[in-house]
Amino acid sequence: xxxxxxxxxxxxxxxxxxxxxxxxxxxxxxxxxxxxxxxxxxxxxxxxxxxxxxxxxxxxxxxxxxxxxxxxxxxxxxxxxxxxxxxxxxxxxxxxxxxxxxxxxxxxxxxxxxxxxxxxxxxxxxxxxxxxxxxxxxxxxxxxxxxxxxxxxxxxxxxxxxxx
Amino acid sequence: xxxxxxxxxxxxxxxxxxxxxxxxxxxxxxxxxxxxxxxxxxxxxxxxxxxxxxxxxxxxxxxxxxxxxxxxxxxxxxxxxxxxxxxxxxxxxxxxxxxxxxxxxxxxxxxxxxxxxxxxxxxxxxxxxxxxxxxxxxxxxxxxxxxxxxxxxxxxxxxxxxxxxxxxxxxxxxxxxxxxxxxxxxxxxxxxxx
Numbered sequence: 132x133x134x135x136x137x138x139x140x141x142x143x144x145x146x147x148x149x150x151x152x153x154x155x156x157x158x159x160x161x162x163x164x165x166x167x168x169x170x171x172x173x174x175x176x177x178x179x180x181x182x183x184x185x186x187x188x189x190x191x192x193x194x195x196x197x198x199x200x201x202x203x204x205x206x207x208x209x210x211x212x213x214x215x216x217x218x219x220x221x222x223x224x225x226x227x228x229x230x231x232x233x234x235x236x237x238x239x240x241x242x243x244x245x246x247x248x249x250x251x252x253x254x255x256x257x258x259x260x261x262x263x264x265x266x267x268x269x270x271x272x273x274x275x276x277x278x279x280x281x282x283x284x285x286x287x288x289x290x291x292x293x294x295x
Numbered sequence: 296x297x298x299x300x301x302x303x304x305x306x307x308x309x310x311x312x313x314x315x316x317x318x319x320x321x322x323x324x325x326x327x328x329x330x331x332x333x334x335x336x337x338x339x340x341x342x343x344x345x346x347x348x349x350x351x352x353x354x355x356x357x358x359x360x361x362x363x364x365x366x367x368x369x370x371x372x373x374x375x376x377x378x379x380x381x382x383x384x385x386x387x388x389x390x391x392x393x394x395x396x397x398x399x400x401x402x403x404x405x406x407x408x409x410x411x412x413x414x415x416x417x418x419x420x421x422x423x424x425x426x427x428x429x430x431x432x433x434x435x436x437x438x439x440x441x442x443x444x445x446x447x448x449x450x451x452x453x454x455x456x457x458x459x460x461x462x463x464x465x466x467x468x469x470x471x472x473x474x475x476x477x478x479x480x481x482x483x484x485x486x487x488x489x
Contacts, residue, residue, distance in 0.1 A: 137485070138316035162321075162483060163346055191443035193450040195380035195388065204380030204388045204452070208445045233417040234348045239479045243348060243417040245437055257380075259439025259452045265413055292346065294321040294483035 138165075141289040149173070149280035153287045156270045161291030164232040168273060171225065171282035176275040177216040178228055182242065182268045186211050192260040198253065213260035214276060215246050226250040236267040315488035319343075323481040327352050331470040331482045336425075338464060341489025343422040345468070347482040348415040349405035353474035356383070358416055358440035358451040359405040362398045364469040365432065365459050371395040375457040377402040383442075383449035398471075402453030404438030405472050405480075410448055415480065416440030425465040432459040 141158050158164060170178060181190070188209040195204050207214065215228050231245045241263050248256035262268075273287060317340070322331050336343070351359040364373075376392035379402050393400065404418030418438030425432060436455040442448035459465075470482060 135318045136314050136316070137318045138314045162481075191441055191450075193380055193382045193439060193441050193452045195378065195452045195454070202378060202388045202390075204382055204386045206380075206382035206386060206445065206450055208443050231346070231417075231419060233346065234415075234481060237348070237479070237481075239413065240348060240415045241411070241413045243415060243439070243441065245417055245419060245439055247437065257437060257439075257452055257454050259417070259441045259450070261414065261441035261443055263411075263413075263443060292316075292485070293318060294346075294481075294485075295318040 135295055137293040139291045141291050143286065143288040146281055146283055146285045149282055151278065151280050152272050152274045153281065154270060154272045155289050158289060158291060160293065162234060162294040163292040164235050165290040165292060166230040166271070167288045168228040168230065169225070170273070170285040172275065173282050174277060174279045176277040176279060177214045178226065179212040179214050179274055179276045180230070181212045181272050182262050183266060183270050184272070185264065189263045190260065192258055194256060194258040197255045213244060213262070215258060216248050216256060232268060238265050238267055240265065242268055317486045319484045319486050321481065321483040324476055324478050326478050327475040329471065329475045331476065332467065333484045334467040336466050336468070338426040340486030341424065342487040343425050344485045344487060345420040345482060346485065347404065347480070348417045349472065349480040350415045350477040351405040351407055351472040351474045352477050353407050354409050355407040356409050356447055357407065357449045358403040359407055359472045360400045360403045361405060361418060361438065362400050362471045363420070363434065363457065364398050365461070365465045366463055366467055367469065368461060369397050371397050372460040373397060373399045373457065375399050375401065375455055377453050377455040379403065379451060379453040381449050381451055383444065384446045399434065399457035399459065401436040401438060401455045401457060403451040404440060406440045410442050414442060422465065428462050428464055431461060432465060433457070
């Protein structure tokens with residue numbers, strides 16, 4: 132079996148000042164995109180992402196949450212973004228999101244995101260999100276659900292994984 | 296070094312450095328197929344990872360599990376545990392386990408044909424220390440299928456662990472579901488060096 136080196140760093144953004152959105156617009160030639168995001172929140176909110184500037188009600192997700200005492204699940208249909216997270220995240224907590232965008236350029240299928248989110252101060256999360264579009268994902272935008280800024284020092288890194 | 300210099304002089308990005316994560320093989324279906332086989336897996340790597348999108352050719356409102364077998368072993372040498380979210384007209388969290396199975400059922404990364412034709416489930420399976428002949432083999436999986444349906448179609452998110460009670464090095468992997476995988480399902484095998 133042939134093997135080719137992959138898992139390629141594409142871009143990293145470290146915020147030097149507070150900023151409302153972080154976008155990645157240049158990634159091609161891969162099978163999956165893997166994002167590692169460590170945003171810092173200045174207010175209680177959730178983390179969200181949209182693709183290709185699509186603000187239509189084309190997103191949905193199912194989520195599994197362990198909050199320290201119980202495991203719960205929930206879902207959201209016909210949303211205007213994938214909410215990566217469940218409960219709000221306060222400024223004193225440091226969440227991390229690992230997001231796999233599976234077959235993101237496949238024009239025959241809708242796009243599925245597999246998400247693991249951790250916030251040691253409150254919860255651990257596993258999640259599946261769907262963007263109902265057969266368009267290749269050409270841009271990703273991360274934001275806080277309440278519209279506030281990500282704080283200075285927030286980091287966002289994109290990797291590309293290319294199948295043989 | 297020469298490639299790096301060449302890339303810089305041409306104004307393009309420098310070539311990426313080689314990583315310890317390597318693509319081994321990929322199967323993308325042009326038509327329905329009952330099972331996916333990765334064979335002749337070398338001992339080059341420390342761990343394996345399978346990343347997939349999948350739909351099973353079964354008329355069901357539920358997402359379907361991906362089943363895994365190693366080295367064509369059909370004995371009752373497999374077990375699994377999982378925690379999962381089911382969400383259709385309700386939201387339910389469940390946990391379960393099975394011992395002495397003849398396959399590892401990883402919950403639940405394939406959509407079904409009752410779902411939109413373009414909706415596929417997805418999953419990531421890690422096979423840890425697959426060539427170690429001193430211990431049994433452990434796998435873990437994160438998988439999900441999201442339907443955008445709040446009433447009938449049951450979206451699923453699952454975290455699974457699996458065990459193959461064998462000290463043999465894994466040299467082949469067979470993946471199946473409750474029915475054939477549909478066209479456009481795709482399975483990619485990667486190796487991670489130690």
